[in-house]
Amino acid sequence: MIIGGGIAAYKCLDLIRRLKERSHHVRVVMTKAAQQFVTPLSVGALTNERVFTDLFDLGDEREIGHIRLSRDTDIVVVAPATADLIARMAGGHADDLATAVLLATDKPVLLAPAMNPRMWLNPATRRNVTQLANDGVRIVGPAVGEMAERDEEGVGRLVEVSDLVGAIETALAPELAKHRILTGRHVLVTGGPTHEPIDPVRYIANRSSGKQGYALAAAAARSGARVTLVSGPVSLPEPPGVDVVHVTTAAEMLKAVQAALPADLAIFAAAVADWRIASPRSDKIKKSSAGGAPALELVENPDILKTIAQSGSTRPRLVIGFAAETLDVLAHAKKKLKAKGADWIIANDVSAAAGIMGGDSNAVHLITSDSVESWPQMSKAEVASKIVERAAAQLNANRAAAE
Numbered sequence: 001m002i003i004g005g006g007i008a009a010y011k012c013l014d015l016i017r018r019l020k021e022r023s024h025h026v027r028v029v030m031t032k033a034a035q036q037f038v039t040p041l042s043v044g045a046l047t048n049e050r051v052f053t054d055l056f057d058l059g060d061e062r063e064i065g066h067i068r069l070s071r072d073t074d075i076v077v078v079a080p081a082t083a084d085l086i087a088r089m090a091g092g093h094a095d096d097l098a099t100a101v102l103l104a105t106d107k108p109v110l111l112a113p114a115m116n117p118r119m120w121l122n123p124a125t126r127r128n129v130t131q132l133a134n135d136g137v138r139i140v141g142p143a144v145g146e147m148a149e150r151d152e153e154g155v156g157r158l159v160e161v162s163d164l165v166g167a168i169e170t171a172l173a174p175e176l177a178k179h180r181i182l183t184g185r186h187v188l189v190t191g192g193p194t195h196e197p198i199d200p201v202r203y204i205a206n207r208s209s210g211k212q213g214y215a216l217a218a219a220a221a222r223s224g225a226r227v228t229l230v231s232g233p234v235s236l237p238e239p240p241g242v243d244v245v246h247v248t249t250a251a252e253m254l255k256a257v258q259a260a261l262p263a264d265l266a267i268f269a270a271a272v273a274d275w276r277i278a279s280p281r282s283d284k285i286k287k288s289s290a291g292g293a294p295a296l297e298l299v300e301n302p303d304i305l306k307t308i309a310q311s312g313s314t315r316p317r318l319v320i321g322f323a324a325e326t327l328d329v330l331a332h333a334k335k336k337l338k339a340k341g342a343d344w345i346i347a348n349d350v351s352a353a354a355g356i357m358g359g360d361s362n363a364v365h366l367i368t369s370d371s372v373e374s375w376p377q378m379s380k381a382e383v384a385s386k387i388v389e390r391a392a393a394q395l396n397a398n399r400a401a402a403e
């Protein structure tokens, strides 16, 4: 989104909130004039992203150049589009970051003009708007009504935020349809750790944060799938559009997974505890006056991935497991692929030095029965999108082969 320098700029804060509520990712460029009306600080607090303001900020250019900024999006929204910004767009200027992005983009552009009615009706503005419309730029508004200036009214108000959200989603519809590669599919994901009780106050746990599983569920939902996420205890917000089933123990997780079948695709990202206490105590274990520690007898938990991968007629068509390893990552992961009967294993190094457990990024290998692909380090959200993309391609190829 490009925020122009008009009094209506403050409405962009509300627009960003509405878009985020609807799970859109918003990245903002502000013109110099826009910063007179709202601060990059407040915009950044709402988008949770850095706000871009300067074409010649070398730091910005190195991190994300203006060309990538202009393409790494589904749509460029200009609000409020001022008379000056419209004129500079129509003239093909590129002397600040906003106009450079607009000139370089290959994505749809949507303008929401807002200005004084006389400026809107001025022949120069009329000419520029006609030119931009002919160039394929979409324009929503302006609306009729009272202006910020006293005693001024007419055509020139920024359209209502809800109408702007509607116009953005209409313009985005063809682009979003391209991403909906899992429409009509049911995707089952496990995520997070499991907790195995020792007594009412103590339990066995592990360091899994659940971030990778939650990112996978969110990516599958964005791709149009119906998603069931069976989650162990984590402190993450539920991803929008995902059916989340909260469980605590491995046994509960297995039950919930079985109840959620059938599924087309199942991804087992949970760090399930391998063992549970044979007989958890119903009362808190007390320290003995004689000293010494209680002996804890462990029994093996059910292997959820293996159970589902070998479940015959209820087996999802594509079963993906993870392998958390600290040594000989590839060799162990290949063994797991066979032993568990999964179609793919996503292997990662979870040694403390790798910083994967609990962190925001991941470096993984995709292992199939006949290939190993090593992906560069990327965010867990990017890993999730890539896995979902690959899985969708595989499911669609299977379907095409069956037809």
Ligand code: CTP
Binding pocket: 190, 250, 268, 269, 270, 271, 272, 273, 274, 301, 302, 303, 304, 305, 306, 320, 321, 322, 323, 324, 325, 336
């Ligand atoms: N998994 C599972 N149920 C279990 C244990 C593991 O579903 N009881 C799944 C995990 O979700 C993951 C895969 O199996 O997709 C491998 O998990 P990992 O912890 O790497 O391997 P383990 O089978 O536990 O083997 P080990 O601890 O010996 O490495």
